[in-house]
Amino acid sequence: MRLLNLSNWDDVREALAEVGITxxxxxxxxxxxxxxxHTELYRGAEYMVDFLPKVxxxxxxxxDIVDTxxxxxxxxxxxxxxxxxxxxxFDVARVIRIRTGEEDDAAI
Known part of the structure; x- marks a missing residue:
């Protein structure tokens, strides 16, 4: 799992596609x-924005491709x-493709 800024999401998506992530x-x-x-100003009043948007x-x-x-x-x-x-x-204990019943690497 990865959390990142919204601004660079497209670059990350394209780079992952280039290394074979489908x-x-x-x-x-x-x-x-x-x-x-951070603090923002809205209609003359300051308010605190505690949570920031991420992807x-x-x-x-x-x-074998985790490090890549x-x-x-x-x-x-x-x-x-x-x-x-x-x-x-994270380690994933088991993966099952519901449609075909394929498991683990075959289901990824």
Missing amino acids: GMTVTEVKGFGRQKG KIEIVVSD CVDTIIRTAQTGKIGDGKIFV
């Missing part, structure tokens, strides 16, 4: 970390600024 789940989310929120990408890949995916995301998403996001790598 499917992913993308969700627009809100959150904060070290970046915290969550979920990709399930075979073990991670490297690709870092290369295309990294700006060096707070808020670049995080990458979480």
Whole structure:
């Protein structure tokens, strides 16, 4: 799973396609970390925006291309600024394609 700024999402998607990623789940989310929120002015009143818009990408890949995916995301998403996001790598115990019954690597 990867959380990143909305601004560089297209670059990441295109780079992942170039390394062979053909499917992913993308969700627009809100959150904060070290970046915290920020103050905005609306109709003369200041208010705190605690949660910032991000994109969550979920990709399930075979073990042999995990590092390629991670490297690709870092290369295309990294700006060096707070808020670049995080990458979480999880083990997936089992994958089943409902339509065909295929399992594990065959179902990815």
